Amino acid sequence: MKTTRRGFVGTIALGTAASVLAGTSLFNKSAMAQTRAADKSGIYDNGIMQLSSNESARGPGPKTIAALHSHVTKRVGMGYAPDHVNELRDGIANYYKLTSANVQLATGSTPLLQGSVRAFCSADKKFVTPMPTYSTSLSTARQIGAGVEVQSLDSSLGVDLDALAAAAPGAGMLYLCNPNNPTGTVHGPGAVERFVRRVMREVPGTMIHIDEAYINYAKAGAMETAVPLAMEFENVFITRSFSKAHGLAGLRIGYALGQEQTLAKIRDAWGMGDVNMLGAIAALTALEDKEHIAWEAQENAEIRDMVVGAFREMGFEVGDSHTNHIFVNLRRPAREFREACLQHKILVGRDFPPMEQTHCRISLGSREQMETAVEVFRKVLA
Numbered sequence: 173m174k175t176t177r178r179g180f181v182g183t184i185a186l187g188t189a190a191s192v193l194a195g196t197s198l199f200n201k202s203a204m205a206q207t208r209a210a211d212k213s214g215i216y217d218n219g220i221m222q223l224s225s226n227e228s229a230r231g232p233g234p235k236t237i238a239a240l241h242s243h244v245t246k247r248v249g250m251g252y253a254p255d256h257v258n259e260l261r262d263g264i265a266n267y268y269k270l271t272s273a274n275v276q277l278a279t280g281s282t283p284l285l286q287g288s289v290r291a292f293c294s295a296d297k298k299f300v301t302p303m304p305t306y307s308t309s310l311s312t313a314r315q316i317g318a319g320v321e322v323q324s325l326d327s328s329l330g331v332d333l334d335a336l337a338a339a340a341p342g343a344g345m346l347y348l349c350n351p352n353n354p355t356g357t358v359h360g361p362g363a364v365e366r367f368v369r370r371v372m373r374e375v376p377g378t379m380i381h382i383d384e385a386y387i388n389y390a391k392a393g394a395m396e397t398a399v400p401l402a403m404e405f406e407n408v409f410i411t412r413s414f415s416k417a418h419g420l421a422g423l424r425i426g427y428a429l430g431q432e433q434t435l436a437k438i439r440d441a442w443g444m445g446d447v448n449m450l451g452a453i454a455a456l457t458a459l460e461d462k463e464h465i466a467w468e469a470q471e472n473a474e475i476r477d478m479v480v481g482a483f484r485e486m487g488f489e490v491g492d493s494h495t496n497h498i499f500v501n502l503r504r505p506a507r508e509f510r511e512a513c514l515q516h517k518i519l520v521g522r523d524f525p526p527m528e529q530t531h532c533r534i535s536l537g538s539r540e541q542m543e544t545a546v547e548v549f550r551k552v553l554a
């Protein structure tokens with residue numbers, strides 16, 4: 173999607189936005205997704221600037237787009253097994269210097285989040301999660317009637333690793349999103365290692381899931397992948413997504429890294445879905461295109477600095493974000509701000525309890541979008 177500022181402001185009538193949204197939930201994704209009719213008339217996302225979910229605003233890099241084009245051939249009619257899927261698994265393994273048995277592909281990382289809760293949590297093995305954080309695993313725990321323990325963040329809106337470790341007795345699994353969604357905070361390698369070693373020493377039966385969906389957006393030196401810990405401990409595994417910095421959310425590809433027997437338990441508990449051949453070739457190309465990922469991270473960082481700077485200048489506190497979204501203390505309900513922005517055809521993030529009375533998550537769009545958005549934020553907050 174490319175929405176230029178002029179195109180966005182000039183071509184979309186507010187009426188379109190209002191009528192599309194009438195009678196539908198703001199966060200009904202299908203209401204926001206592109207239709208063929210909208211595509212033809214050049215209206216994207218029903219004319220609403222999407223700052224409510226954390227896909228890359230820039231999509232995949234040119235090499236990945238070219239790889240997709242060149243693979244639209246008669247081979248898409250074949251598919252048992254689809255071309256390139258095993259190659260993708262091997263490619264990921266090589267990238268991390270692991271074996272293919274240490275990689276589990278899935279249709280986005282979502283089935284891995286769901287499957288791991290199903291594999292490791294139950295009524296008497298609680299799921300422990302900070303709040304607010306990414307909530308798919310928590311929703312799954314509730315669906316299956318597992319015990320749940322929800323913990324507050326620390327005073328700087330980071331995950332409280334000591335509290336998380338202290339909750340291990342009686343837990344089936346602890347969830348650590350690093351960097352965290354929605355707060356954007358990050359834990360460095362020393363802190364993560366101490367946390368993991370403490371849990372493995374004190375309550376070794378506990379599983380630890382470290383979700384690194386946003387790792388490519390972390391500031392240099394702020395964090396490292398916990399893959400070596402997953403290789404050392406059977407009870408630690410990592411999930412990753414191609415939906416963020418690699419710009420492939422619509423193709424739905426994610427993966428877990430861990431010991432073979434750990435991945436087998438997740439796979440046995442829930443369907444991982446299939447990866448299709450176009451998704452596989454796109455993911456493989458995107459993974460290998462390190463230059464593009466570095467550019468994407470830099471572009472996001474510059475846009476993030478610009479938007480964070482604008483909020484701070486307006487007198488609002490913004491956490492130190494290592495992601496493509498920011499979490500702003502607006503000192504007012506997120507809902508109020510969201511509704512005001514929507515009048516200007518900009519949709520910002522949903523409520524994140526228990527902080528929805530003060531904080532709002534804003535996903536970062538393209539440079540042009542965010543220049544427009546900052547003007548709107550200034551007006552709405554004036």
Ligand SMILES: Cc1ncc(COP(=O)(O)O)c(C=O)c1O
Nearest residue numbers: 280281282306353385413415426
């Ligand atoms: C932290 C985190 N993990 C996992 C996901 C799931 O993404 P996907 O299923 O597209 O890989 C998301 C999506 O927003 C996320 O924010």
